[in-house]
Amino acid sequence: MMALLKYHTHTLFDAKTKILVFILLLINTVTIIYYANPWNPSIESIVHSDFTRLTYHLDVMFFLEISMILFIIVLASNTAFFPNRLIPLIIRTNRITAIFTQFIVYLMVALSYPFILMHLSYIVLKQTPFYGLNHYQTLMPNIMVMALYYSILIYILASLFKNYYALIIFFVLFFISTMLIEPNQSIESVKLLSILYQTLLPTLSLINNRFNMLYTPILYLGFGLCGILYILRNFKLVDL
Amino acid sequence: MNLVVNNFQKHYPNHTVKLPNITSQEKITLIIGANGSGKTTLLKAIASLYRYTGKIHCDHSLMYTDETVTFPPHMTINHYLELLINLSPDASVDMKETLLELFNLTAYKTMKFKHLSKGMEQKVNLIQVLMENKELYILDEPLSGLDRESQMHFINHLRHSGKHYIIATHKVEAYQNLQTEHIYL
Numbered sequence A: 001m002m003a004l005l006k007y008h009t010h011t012l013f014d015a016k017t018k019i020l021v022f023i024l025l026l027i028n029t030v031t032i033i034y035y036a037n038p039w040n041p042s043i044e045s046i047v048h049s050d051f052t053r054l055t056y057h058l059d060v061m062f063f064l065e066i067s068m069i070l071f072i073i074v075l076a077s078n079t080a081f082f083p084n085r086l087i088p089l090i091i092r093t094n095r096i097t098a099i100f101t102q103f104i105v106y107l108m109v110a111l112s113y114p115f116i117l118m119h120l121s122y123i124v125l126k127q128t129p130f131y132g133l134n135h136y137q138t139l140m141p142n143i144m145v146m147a148l149y150y151s152i153l154i155y156i157l158a159s160l161f162k163n164y165y166a167l168i169i170f171f172v173l174f175f176i177s178t179m180l181i182e183p184n185q186s187i188e189s190v191k192l193l194s195i196l197y198q199t200l201l202p203t204l205s206l207i208n209n210r211f212n213m214l215y216t217p218i219l220y221l222g223f224g225l226c227g228i229l230y231i232l233r234n235f236k237l238v239d240l
Numbered sequence B: 001m002n003l004v005v006n007n008f009q010k011h012y013p014n015h016t017v018k019l020p021n022i023t024s025q026e027k028i029t030l031i032i033g034a035n036g037s038g039k040t041t042l043l044k045a046i047a048s049l050y051r052y053t054g055k056i057h058c059d060h061s062l063m064y065t066d067e068t069v070t071f072p073p074h075m076t077i078n079h080y081l082e083l084l085i086n087l088s089p090d091a092s093v094d095m096k097e098t099l100l101e102l103f104n105l106t107a108y109k110t111m112k113f114k115h116l117s118k119g120m121e122q123k124v125n126l127i128q129v130l131m132e133n134k135e136l137y138i139l140d141e142p143l144s145g146l147d148r149e150s151q152m153h154f155i156n157h158l159r160h161s162g163k164h165y166i167i168a169t170h171k172v173e174a175y176q177n178l179q180t181e182h183i184y185l
Helices: A002-012 A015-036 A041-045 A051-055 A058-076 A087-092 A095-125 A133-160 A163-181 A183-189 A191-200 A202-237 B039-046 B077-087 B093-102 B118-130 B148-161
Strands: B003-011 B016-018 B022-024 B028-032 B053-057 B062-065 B136-140 B164-168 B180-184
Touching: A002 A095, A002 B077, A087 A095, A087 B062, A087 B077, B003 B039, B022 B180, B028 B039, B039 B062, B039 B136, B039 B164, B062 B118, B077 B093, B077 B118, B093 B118, B093 B148, B118 B136, B118 B148
Parallel strands: B028 B164, B028 B180, B062 B136, B136 B164
Antiparallel strands: B003 B016, B003 B022, B003 B053
């Protein structure tokens, strides 16, 4: 089992991926440090809010989301996901072990990114008088859900589509989900999105305000189902 | 080798592949047929990679390789093969080195896959299968992309290895000096 996990990990990450992930983590950490700095005048607007509010603050979230997208692009561009890579493994082990371990590795990869990110930010933030362990713990379930969501996305998109299709589909999904989940923040943060949102989708905004609580679980459920469908499809590709 | 295939059918969404009953006793069996005749289907079924109806009897430990395998572009030949060796107790570093030498890849084993030609990738594809110590090797078009010298080395390997092989091929003449059984689909 360990040899199989090692195989998946080694085939997944190349040197460029590692460097890019490091840069993304660095950018995010610097961003969080900047916004958590008590001497920064702009912190006043959020300084009295809790840690969760901070991470969902517009600009921080912007960097987090952008870096998440880049992270997924890097992984989705890696051909390690393509099913014919699995055949040498299936013939040496068996199909269930090969596909299951692949999924585990990708899940761990997706989980590790936000986890490391939030851990770094906690190390920074706990030094300030405003944020403490309680807030960190409160945030963790959200991070785990977010990571699961991204891991499923990575797994599906990278496996089902060629690189460019995966990217386009991801951006469409991200664009829609951003509008639906956090419409107000989107209006404030991205002008283009705001224009589109206000002119093209006023009805959507109205619906979303009323059904936001319903929409988010449906979104997660939808991606969860996609994940299951992917695994079934992968089994079918090796026709077992 | 004792390979017996009876009443074989494989259903695809738009068509069904039906094969004649097959019996083979030779160590090297060549599966010959036109494109779409069911060669790869049969090989994958023997390797338990396909569902099918009918019966296949082949009581050997086996290895299978596709005609094309996608390798991780950022990895070196040696690194990739060693990861596979870790996965299998039947593979050995000595056998890997011998095969790298046989296919003239020893000098290139630190090269990454993204820098390899199609023929070199095919050599690695064969090495990753042949380095496993199995009774039977199922190979789909193994000579595809190989230069003449490598084809001769590969044929010599078949002759002296003492193992069993089932090979789907269009290049029957390349195997003419071997004792083989031909199965036409």
